[in-house]
Amino acid sequence: MTTTFDCTDPDGRSEGLAKAHQAISAKQCVVLPTDTVYGIGADAFSPQAVATLLAAKGRGRSMPPPxxxxxxxxxxxxxxxxxDDARALAKAFWPGGLTLIFHxxxxxxxxxxxxxxTVALRMPDDPVALELLALTGPMAVSSANRTGNPAARTAAEAREQLAESVEVYLEAGPRPEHGAAGVPSTIVDATSDILRVVRLGAVDLEQLRGVVPGVQGPDEDAAF
Structure with missing residues (x-):
């Protein structure tokens, strides 16, 4: 049965994390807060669980989750x-709103x-998310919404869209926390010698170049 847990309450958070861990172990989906928006998550190593996640979103295999x-x-x-450049970005912006694509x-x-x-990796800057990930290990996570709809900023908004396709909803209040509109993570392709921004988001190009000056913007071609 689908259940929502109030993670702003210590007891609710403890129970919710335990139930979410159980759900992930059972190849079911959960909704969790992140530092950007709420996400729908599943066991990254279970093809069945990932297929359930994609079906819940109405998304095909051509859009794999990070x-x-x-x-x-x-x-x-x-x-x-x-x-070394990719490691430098991870060290500078993890936990945080940066996704890195690797082989x-x-x-x-x-x-x-x-x-x-390839695989797109991110370490979120959210205590509830990190606590759950410490229990479950790596999770496939995509924004908690039906494809084409706005990303959910609360677990309640996610439940309106995903309903019974998710076993456990972890409600921790609005994300981002300070009332700003949800901003997705910045995505950087680190599969070649020159790092290239695929999508700008929470981390801007100036910040990235402050760590790795040679990072390409999304509309730039390599200079040879």
Whole structure:
């Protein structure tokens, strides 16, 4: 039965995290807060769970979800060919609103959709999300909304769209917390020697270049 837990209350948070952990272990979906917007999450290593997530959103395999991780070190187990520049961005902006696309470890037995051998990783800057990720390990997480609809800023908004397709809703108040409109993470492609912004969002280009000056903007071509 679908249940919402109030994570602003310590007892509700403890019970909600335990139930969410159980749901993820059972290959079900949960809704959780992040530092950007609310997300719908599932076990990243279960093709069944990821398929359920995509179906809940009304999304096909051509739009695979990113993977949220609990700590920077997890990146090394999920990705290969991680450059020094990519590590520098992760160190500067994780936890936070930066998603990095890497070549995935070929030995991993997962199916996130049509990824072409890549994986998008992010460490969110949200205590509830990080606590859940510490229990579950890496989770496939996408914005908690039906595809084409606005991203949910609360678990209640997510439930209006996703209803019974989600087992556990973790309500922690509006995200972002200070009443701003939800801003998605910035996505940087780190699969080649030159890092390239795929989507601008929570971290702007000036901030990225303050760490790695050679980062390309989304509309720029490499200079040779």
């Amino acid at each position: 993977v949220l991780i609990p700590r920077m070190q997890t990146m090394e187990g999920l990705a290969v060919d991680v450059s 995935a470890q070929p030995s991993l037995t997962w199916d996130l959709g049509d990824t072409l051998g």
